[in-house]
Amino acid sequence: MPQITTRTLTPSETTAALAALADILSDCVEGGASVGFLSPYTPEDALPYWHGVARAVTEGDTVLIVAEKDGDILGTVQLGIGTMPNQPHRADLKKLLVHRKARGLGLSRLLMDAAERAAADHGRHVLVLDTATGSPAESIYEKFGWQRVGVIPQYALMPDGSYCGSTFFYKSLSGA
Template structure:
């Protein structure tokens, strides 16, 4: 039986896993995930996202980057953005929940979300928000974890293939 570990990566650890993180992002987008990228895009562009957008925020303490490791292999990741305005110190945003297509349907996304909630509570965040492509495979997961729909925005973003505009669903969860 495979061993699943969910760990928070610091910037140095994330940089060491940059090739794996880039491959994870590319695999998810090429499998249809709507996570700000449109295929085709290069592995260098995927690495640049992690290196230039994510790692500085992790290093500065404004973002938590979780990694899901299956027998030591990166199988998924998720981010918690705590870099909120001064009037929102109680809130954080769930970002980029990614599970490699070959590791799906094994409870990895749920485990990442549960750990993100724990990380949020440790940082005194009592409200989590997120958005997902309306009708996406992850939407039932979020609802099963107690996230409530705040609304939808039509034509919000191109799908991962750049073929059509998708609506996005905004969800939230108040943590105890």
């Protein structure tokens, strides 16, 4: 049985993985995920976004984690640690993405656990994120112990251009 693993990518590994990451982002947008982009959205359309992530990884502002099965990257999540000076304890969880062909294998849980470990390794104990209200991801975050803060209606657009609200969550990794 193939093993699913997670790992944090180095800057050079991030650059080498751009095509796979672009494929995952495109697949998620085309599957209806509200993650910042409108349909149609091809892997080629996703490359500029991932080049920006690669720069942020190189600059130390972003931790990029991937989930792999048989050497293929099937999911990813980012931890934004390039925060303002008064927020050295906080990180932003960004773009939890799992390719549709790998859904149901537990990648979201593995990626979120890896992100929480990375946050702790970087001295971050307050994590925040937002997700499309009513999306499958919203219930995943609640299941993983994240606390709902509130909803902003019409915060973003779905890939088809319709409005969606965003639900904001946080998770405290310590009692601090």
